[in-house]
Amino acid sequence: MRVDRWDRTARVQERQSERLAARRHTGQTNDRLNRTYDFGTVPRPARMSSDQTRQTILDVAETLFAELGYDGCSLRTLTQRAQVNLAAVHYHFGSKEDLARAVISRRLQPCNEERLRRLDLAVAVAAPLAPAPRDILRALLEPPLRLAAEPNCQSACQMFGRLIAEQPPFVRDYLTEQFRPVLRRFAEALAAALPQLAPDELFWRLHFVVGAMAHTMQHARLLAALTDGLCDPSDVDALVDRLTAFATAGCGAPATPRVTEVPR
Numbered sequence: 001m002r003v004d005r006w007d008r009t010a011r012v013q014e015r016q017s018e019r020l021a022a023r024r025h026t027g028q029t030n031d032r033l034n035r036t037y038d039f040g041t042v043p044r045p046a047r048m049s050s051d052q053t054r055q056t057i058l059d060v061a062e063t064l065f066a067e068l069g070y071d072g073c074s075l076r077t078l079t080q081r082a083q084v085n086l087a088a089v090h091y092h093f094g095s096k097e098d099l100a101r102a103v104i105s106r107r108l109q110p111c112n113e114e115r116l117r118r119l120d121l122a123v124a125v126a127a128p129l130a131p132a133p134r135d136i137l138r139a140l141l142e143p144p145l146r147l148a149a150e151p152n153c154q155s156a157c158q159m160f161g162r163l164i165a166e167q168p169p170f171v172r173d174y175l176t177e178q179f180r181p182v183l184r185r186f187a188e189a190l191a192a193a194l195p196q197l198a199p200d201e202l203f204w205r206l207h208f209v210v211g212a213m214a215h216t217m218q219h220a221r222l223l224a225a226l227t228d229g230l231c232d233p234s235d236v237d238a239l240v241d242r243l244t245a246f247a248t249a250g251c252g253a254p255a256t257p258r259v260t261e262v263p264r
Contacts, residue, residue: 050092057099101174107153
């Protein structure tokens with residue numbers, strides 16, 4: 001059974017206090033004994049529960065991934081900031097990659113679940129017809145935009161931007177695994193609403209929509225600064241309406257003509 005530093009110190013202090021008390025009782029005390037064993041009170045940090053420890057590690061990892069990137073954040077830096085030991089990280093998450101997956105998943109999974117819930121609602125309301133493209137795209141865009149506006153999610157947005165830009169080896173495969181079923185559900189809905197678009201054209205347009213959303217989430221504050229406050233990203237309702245209208249117009253544009261090379 002492993003004992004942390006605070007336990008060892010407390011036990012040593014207790015044993016030496018007992019010995020000192022015994023010596024004093026028998027008159028066998030001296031200055032050297034007092035100087036050596038009178039440690040005083042050693043502060044002991046409050047213990048966190050297992051769930052609290054796990055949550056603290058996730059919170060600190062998210063902040064450090066946003067500040068330093070995946071490669072720049074060492075487990076040593078993480079444990080020092082979170083005030084936990086390395087064994088706790090390995091116990092709750094296994095490896096650094098697994099920790100990063102857990103950090104991503106706790107934000108991404110609820111967001112994707114809400115996207116699919118809204119899509120299912122739009123399909124049910126429109127049945128037996130296909131939902132309007134605007135309703136489909138709003139279901140895709142609104143959950144992450146509202147999530148990004150929450151005060152405790154600022155570091156999450158920065159983390160996603162940094163991880164996507166740096167592309168650690170596992171991130172692309174993990175994001176593909178997470179996004180593929182969601183993307184295909186939305187592609188199927190849009191294909192029914194926009195039957196004139198070829199499948200590859202539809203996926204390209206969804207790709208552009210997601211890119212516009214990611215750019216907005218990362219750089220909306222920059223736009224506010226560039227326009228001297230004329231554009232207000234804190235008005236989430238207006239932001240969702242604007243981006244949904246933009247995406248709807250883009251997805252509903254005439255099909256892109258195929259350009260063939262002219263023989264020379």
